[in-house]
Amino acid sequence: MEIRLVGVVGAGQMGNGIAHVFALAGYDVLMTDISEESLQKALATIEKNLDRQVARGKVLPADKRAAMERIRTTLKLADLGQCDLIIEAATERETVKQAIFEDLIPHLKPTTILTSNTSSISITRLASRTDRPERFMGFHFMNPVPVMQLVELIRGIATDQETWETLHEVVRKLGKTASSSEDFPGFIVNRILMPMINEAVYTLYEGVGNVKSIDESMKLGANHPMGPLELADFIGLDTCLSIMNVLHEGLADTKYRPCPLLTKYVEAGWLGRKTQRGFYDYRGEVPVPTR
Numbered sequence: 294m295e296i297r298l299v300g301v302v303g304a305g306q307m308g309n310g311i312a313h314v315f316a317l318a319g320y321d322v323l324m325t326d327i328s329e330e331s332l333q334k335a336l337a338t339i340e341k342n343l344d345r346q347v348a349r350g351k352v353l354p355a356d357k358r359a360a361m362e363r364i365r366t367t368l369k370l371a372d373l374g375q376c377d378l379i380i381e382a383a384t385e386r387e388t389v390k391q392a393i394f395e396d397l398i399p400h401l402k403p404t405t406i407l408t409s410n411t412s413s414i415s416i417t418r419l420a421s422r423t424d425r426p427e428r429f430m431g432f433h434f435m436n437p438v439p440v441m442q443l444v445e446l447i448r449g450i451a452t453d454q455e456t457w458e459t460l461h462e463v464v465r466k467l468g469k470t471a472s473s474s475e476d477f478p479g480f481i482v483n484r485i486l487m488p489m490i491n492e493a494v495y496t497l498y499e500g501v502g503n504v505k506s507i508d509e510s511m512k513l514g515a516n517h518p519m520g521p522l523e524l525a526d527f528i529g530l531d532t533c534l535s536i537m538n539v540l541h542e543g544l545a546d547t548k549y550r551p552c553p554l555l556t557k558y559v560e561a562g563w564l565g566r567k568t569q570r571g572f573y574d575y576r577g578e579v580p581v582p583t584r
């Protein structure tokens with residue numbers, strides 16, 4: 294099936310990155326969010342990230358302009374009705390995602406493929422609430438989307454072969470690499486990455502190390518590009534906690550118990566970079582550890 298017009302629901306850090314790479318690859322993009330402010334912020338972020346790619350010689354100025362022109366925004370979910378492919382990238386909460394799909398369905402063409410960029414939630418369960426479980430898939434991009442090579446493709450129990458092949462081809466056109474994961478909590482990347490991040494928070498909680506020593510240890514001792522707490526702030530602590538809860542509930546194993554300190558940061562509204570405070574405080578010139 295040919296994909297031309299791509300709808301992106303949720304213009305946060307993942308939504309804007311997804312719109313960026315699709316527009317750059319020549320797709321027309323229609324991005325929606327519940328707030329106009331988020332849409333404007335997303336457009337500004339895309340422009341800034343494209344400028345960075347132009348400055349580093351990765352993207353030609355004309356291609357940047359063409360990509361920006363391919364992105365349109367709307368506050369009306371119904372406007373996405375004509376899209377060939379929809380990528381839901383809203384907040385990691387199952388009720389939010391279900392409501393979006395329920396609101397979308399009456400407006401869709403019968404052929405539209407529905408996908409979710411969820412980090413952890415059951416694709417089969419999300420699909421079962423739609424009118425097209427065979428044309429529904431997990432389409433999991435990594436953050437930052439313009440930089441990271443991987444896209445996890447997750448089949449729900451009912452996903453058909455044509456949908457799978459169409460998305461595989463889309464990943465190829467984006468110049469990225471697809472990996473295939475079965476539909477279990479956290480799929481592959483977050484089944485492995487998030488317990489490590491959670492363990493880093495326990496290490497902090499138990500006083501084994503402070504924020505700086507934990508991050509430095511993993512950067513210099515294990516060659517990770519970011520320390521686990523810096524990475525948690527980058528992903529968003531609300532998203533990290535949601536993923537841990539899905540692992541904990543979905544796999545029913547206490548080894549996935551979210552660290553109470555992670556919960557406390559989220560309760561404080563200290564969600565990481567997106568709110569300027571998390572394990573680091575980003576309000577000054579340089580990030581300052583909060584513990």
Ligand SMILES: CC(=O)CC(=O)SCCNC(=O)CCNC(=O)[C@H](O)C(C)(C)COP(=O)(O)OP(=O)(O)OC[C@H]1O[C@@H](n2cnc3c(N)ncnc32)[C@H](O)[C@@H]1OP(=O)(O)O
Pocket residue numbers: 342343345346349351411412434435436437438439440441482483486518519524528
């Ligand atoms: C939670 C989930 O469900 C799944 C996930 O996504 S888990 C998170 C996965 N992501 C990670 O683990 C990221 C780990 N961190 C990193 O890889 C690196 O720190 C990083 C790529 C983010 C930044 O790298 P860095 O070397 O510190 O910074 P910087 O030099 O500014 O950037 C590296 C390159 O990326 C580019 N870049 C960084 N962010 C970018 C963005 N948002 N858009 C476009 N380009 C970007 C830079 O321009 C630079 O390009 P060149 O290689 O051409 O010079």
Ligand SMILES: NC(=O)C1=CN([C@@H]2O[C@H](COP(=O)(O)OP(=O)(O)OC[C@H]3O[C@@H](n4cnc5c(N)ncnc54)[C@H](OP(=O)(O)O)[C@@H]3O)[C@@H](O)[C@H]2O)C=CC1
Pocket residue numbers: 302303304305306307308325326327328331382383384385386389393410411412413433434435436527528529532567
């Ligand atoms: N952060 C990461 O590293 C990664 C995240 N993901 C997944 O991507 C998804 C988005 O995460 P991320 O971009 O980080 O989150 P953000 O919090 O940055 O963005 C979420 C966006 O969705 C918007 N939103 C909330 N409800 C709705 C709705 N009903 N309709 C439309 N938009 C809505 C929010 O608006 P408002 O701000 O106004 O509430 C916000 O702009 C999640 O499922 C997450 O698990 C996947 C890979 C990596």
